[in-house]
Amino acid sequence: MLHVDKVDSLLTEKLKITATNLVPFRYYTTTKVVSIHIVSFDLMNLEKSIYRKTNRYVELIMVLYHYYVDPMGLFISLQASQELRFGGSLRNDSAKPSLISDSEKVLDEINLKKHWFHPLVTKIEVSQDGLYGTIFKPPGDGPFPCIIDIPGANGKISNGVAAVYSLEGFLVYTLAFFDYKDLPKRFCSMNGPESFYKPTALLKENGKLMECEYFDHKLSINFNGVIKQSPSFTAAFEKLKPETSIKWNHISKNISFRIISTLDDWILDGVVNGSNVRRQLINSGHHVEIDFVPGGHLIYVPYYPHSSHTYNKFDRLSLGFGGECTLHGKSQETVWENNFKFFKKVLGTPPSLPDYERDTVVVVPDSELKRDSKL
Incomplete structure (x- = not known):
């Protein structure tokens, strides 16, 4: 009943997944179960023995509800199930789409292989x-x-x-x-010690010390564990001088720029920051293009599962990335395509890679899918 035109394909290749012999007016759900590999991270002072064991496989489950027709809808709407520990990072190594009827019976399933x-x-x-x-x-x-x-x-x-x-x-x-x-x-x-936390910075530019202003953390306000830093930034910005600004005119005019700014970033204001960089580059005579796209903080490769939160080992906390899953996934697809239009325009078009010998049937051992599935 399920048919996939290429069960073995490159990550960026689009697939055509179809289902036949379905009964009209019945409810069907297309589900994709992905075998993923967890990226190691040290969470909440875990013992080193546990830390080493965080390289394991779990199941990532996504149920697709189509609001519009998209051939890669199963892939752009991937998000983690409860089996994935909160804040965990992951990558998509293989995939299995399934067709389930309204009786929750699995009607058909096919293994896929996606090459990074x-x-x-x-x-x-x-x-x-x-x-x-x-x-x-x-x-x-x-x-x-x-x-x-x-x-x-x-x-x-x-x-x-x-x-x-x-x-x-x-x-x-x-x-x-x-x-x-x-x-x-x-x-x-x-390039120098904690430049924004000490009165005298040792950051260098072309071998000479840069002038940096002191960032006063004492001006920040703590509301029930949420830090409001605007007073500290305001005080620092008021001291800025032309000598401490980026020398946009010193950047070679032979360099072209492409900027990706997301609309739902919970860490940085993509619209304000992206617009400022674009304005400065245009004023200094540079070629620049920019994409403002729906999405969270991390725009990664196409069809990378969306994570709204990710654990940061340096700050020892989970960062909110933001972004609605399906919109973010679609942005990763379109941004990637536009990136390569830019690269080919600026750098030149490379020869197309020859095709490789593709599997016609993909078999995933049950032991690999089930191994260490519980975190």
Whole structure:
């Protein structure tokens, strides 16, 4: 009854999922169960033995209710079920759509495989002279247009986005920049000590000390555990001088910019911040394009399950990312497509990757799906 045109596909490829032989006027639900891999994190002072065991598989369940027709509706509306611990991060490795009737009987199901990494792309690990990262090289001798991906989440090597970038035929570098091996353990250690928390900063620009204003935390107000920082920021902003501002005119005019600002970000005001950066770049004569899209704080790769909250190990709290699940998922799809229109316009269009040998039937061992399913 269920049919999928490609059971083995790349993450960004769109699928056609259809169901036949259904009874008119009966209620049917399409459900997708995803086997995911949990990203390790230390939550609430867990014992190290437990911490090491957080790399495990659980089931992620999503029930789709279509408000409009979208061929990838099952994928853009993914969100975590109660089996996933609050604040946990995850990635989508494989998927199984099911068709359930109004009697809650499973009528049919098909295993799918989604690749974040093209089987014909070469993955090269780099570890030399303080440079750590991964290179994703397309097949062939090149030259290839190149993307350098610097993940901002934790400073370590994070291959997810870079691998998906390489699906389009680009040569991709992704690099660690702190909290990894012999690199500085904290971001602020890369270029001076806690610049916003001490009267005298040691941040440098072109080898010279930058002038920074002192951020006075004592002006902040605490309401039942919620900190209102506007008085501290207001006091700091009143002291700002042209010398402490970004030198927009010093940025090369050969650099083109693309900005993604979300409308439902619970951490930063995407509209205000995005508009300010765009205005400054336009005034300084740069080429810039911007997308204002519905979504929360983290716009990731297409069809990445939405998380409205994520645990932050540095601050030891769960951050509210925001964003409505389906709108956020659709934005990840459209933003990704527009990103590559921009890259191809600015960097050039790489050769298309050759197709790989695809499975016609995907078998997922029951032991893999059920292993450590309870957190």
